Amino acid sequence: MAEKLSIDLVFDKNWCDIPASVKLKCIGKMEFKERLSLRCTAKAERSLVDSQKINFLKGVFWGDSDDGAVQVQNASYWHVQNYDKTDSLYKVAQIWIDKSSKNGSIFQVSVDKIDSSFDEFLKHFTDRIVSKTKKRVRIRTNNPDSHILLERAVDKGIKAENLQFFRLMVISSEMKESEYDDSCKEWVCKMDPEVYLEEWEHEFSLAPYVNRK
Amino acid sequence: MSSTEQGTSSAAPAEPTTAPESAAAPEVPESFYYVHGKDKVVHKVSAGALQHSALIHGMISNLGYTEEQAKANPFPFENIDGDILQMVVDWCNQHKGKPTPPEDTNLPKQKEKLFDLVLAVNYLEIKELLTYCCKQVAMMVKGKSPEEIREIWMIPTDAEDEAAEKEAKKRAGKEAAGETAAAAGDAK
Numbered sequence: 001m002a003e004k005l006s007i008d009l010v011f012d013k014n015w016c017d018i019p020a021s022v023k024l025k026c027i028g029k030m031e032f033k034e035r036l037s038l039r040c041t042a043k044a045e046r047s048l049v050d051s052q053k054i055n056f057l058k059g060v061f062w063g064d065s066d067d068g069a070v071q072v073q074n075a076s077y078w079h080v081q082n083y084d085k086t087d088s089l090y091k092v093a094q095i096w097i098d099k100s101s102k103n104g105s106i107f108q109v110s111v112d113k114i115d116s117s118f119d120e121f122l123k124h125f126t127d128r129i130v131s132k133t134k135k136r137v138r139i140r141t142n143n144p145d146s147h148i149l150l151e152r153a154v155d156k157g158i159k160a161e162n163l164q165f166f167r168l169m170v171i172s173s174e175m176k177e178s179e180y181d182d183s184c185k186e187w188v189c190k191m192d193p194e195v196y197l198e199e200w201e202h203e204f205s206l207a208p209y210v211n212r213k
Numbered sequence: 214m215s216s217t218e219q220g221t222s223s224a225a226p227a228e229p230t231t232a233p234e235s236a237a238a239p240e241v242p243e244s245f246y247y248v249h250g251k252d253k254v255v256h257k258v259s260a261g262a263l264q265h266s267a268l269i270h271g272m273i274s275n276l277g278y279t280e281e282q283a284k285a286n287p288f289p290f291e292n293i294d295g296d297i298l299q300m301v302v303d304w305c306n307q308h309k310g311k312p313t314p315p316e317d318t319n320l321p322k323q324k325e326k327l328f329d330l331v332l333a334v335n336y337l338e339i340k341e342l343l344t345y346c347c348k349q350v351a352m353m354v355k356g357k358s359p360e361e362i363r364e365i366w367m368i369p370t371d372a373e374d375e376a377a378e379k380e381a382k383k384r385a386g387k388e389a390a391g392e393t394a395a396a397a398g399d400a401k
Contacts, residue, residue, distance in 0.1 A: 013328035015350075015366035022335050022347065029351035040359035041368045 020048060027052055079108035079191050082163070086117045089168055090124035093148050096170055097141045105170040108191050110163050117166060121150055136180070140173075147173045153184035160195040244280050246273065247287035248302070252295030255287050262305035267338035293333045297326070301333055304342055320349045324365065327353075 015023070027035060027049055039049035080088060092107045111117050121137060122129070128139040130147060137150045153165035165188045181187075189196055244260040248269070263269045269288060272278070278286075290298060320327065331346045354362045362368065369377065 013325055013332060015328070015368060017328060018331060018350075019335065022331060022343070025343065025347040026350040029348045030354070034351065034354050034357070034362075037357060037359045037362055038354065041363045041366075041370075042374065043371050044374075045368065 023048055024052060076102070076104060077106045079110075081110050081191060083109050083111050086111070086115055086120045089117045089121040089150060089166060092168055093121065093125065093139070093150070096148060100141070100143050100146075101170050103146055103170050103172050107168045108166065108187060109168075110160075110165050110191055113162050113164050115164065118150070118152060131177070138171075141170070145173055147171050147175070149175075149180075151180075151184065153188050155184050155188070157185060158188060158195045160192070163192075163195070165191065165195075244283075246278070246280070246283045248290060248298065249287045250290050250293040250295045250298035254295050254299075256298065256302045258302050258305060259309060262302070262309040265305045265308065265339045265341065266301075267340070269337065290333075290337075292336065294329055297329045297333045300330060301337060301339065301342070305339070308341070320345055324353065 018026070027038065030038065032054060035049050035052075035054070039046040088107075088109045088111075095101070096105060109117070118137075122132070125137075125139045128141075130138040130140055132138075135152050135154050139148050139150075141148055147170075149169050149171050151167045151169075153167070158165070165184070167184070167187050185196065245257050246260060246263055246269070247255050247257055249255045260273070263273065272288060273283075293301075320330070327346065327349055331343070331350060334343045334346055353365060357365065363370065
C-alpha cells in the first residue's frame, strides 16, 4: 500500500497538484464555456475562476444566465436575449457608472413585451435624467465626458409580438440629439435577425423584379 | 533515447545524453552546463539553450559557475523525473536562440506526463514552455462538462473534500490525544 502511494506521488500528478499561479495561467487559456464548467466542479476552482477577468470583445447570453451576466462587465459589446427579469438595464448602467466605462460600450437586451425594465431604469436614475421621451432616456454619469443613453426599439417592421428590445450605450456627453440613430433595425438584427425575417423574405422575393428594372 | 544507456552518475558526467548542436565546429566556443533529474542521468546543455530557464540562468549568473565546475557538479533537480527533464532539455535545445512559435504541437498529450511537465517547467521558470503547457492543459477540457472535467482532472467534489478534511481533523485529534497521554505517562 505504502509502495503504491509513493508511485502515485511520483507519476500520478494531476490538476490538484498544480500551484494556484499555474492553474490561473491555464484558466487564462480557457474559453468562457470551459471556465464556467470548471467553476462548477468545486468551491476552490470556482474562486480561482472568479478571480480572473475575461476580456470579451463581444458577448451573447440567453435570458436564464444571470450568473454569466454579472461576470461580463468589461465587454465593449454584449447582449442578453429573452431576459426574464426587469433589472438588467439599470444594473448594467450602474456598473458602467461605477467603473467609468468607456464611450462606445453597448449592452442590448430583449425582454417580454409587458416587462417594466424601462420604468425600472427611470425609477433608479431619477436624479440623473438629462432628457426623456417614450423612446429614449439619457442620464448623466459621474464622468462629465460621458452620458448613458437608453433606447427602446420602436419599429413596425419588428415581427416579434411578445418581445421588446433595448439598447444601452455610453455616449459622449457632447453628443447632440440630432446625432441619434433613429433606425433600430441594424442593432435589433444584431441580436435577433429573425424578428425582421418576413420583411427580409419580402425584399428578397422582390429583388429579381427590382433588378430587372 | 533511453536514459539507462546514456545515464551517468552526477559525480562523473562523462557521457552526456544530449549531443550539443554546435559541437561540429563552432566558430565561437560555447559553454556547456550539466543537469540531472531524479534518475541521475546527466544531460549536457549549452548555455544558449539554458537561457530559456530563468532559474538555471540565475544560478549560473549568481554562482559564477565555470564550465569545469559545472561539469564536476551538475545542477541536481531531484524533484524532476528523468524523462520529463529530457523533454525540457530537448525543448530548450530545439528553441535555442530561435523565436518561439505561437504553437507547440510536440508537447505530450497524456495527462500525467503533461502535469509533470507543467510542474517541472514552472519550477525551472521556462516562461514560453509554460505558456504552451498551460494551453495544452486548457485544451484537455475543451467542450467538457463539469462532471467530465472533475473526472479527467480527478477534482474531488466539495462533499468529498469536506469528508477528507473531517477525517484529517479526526486523525490529528487522535494523534494529539495520544501524544498528551504519552506525555502524562512520562511525567508519572
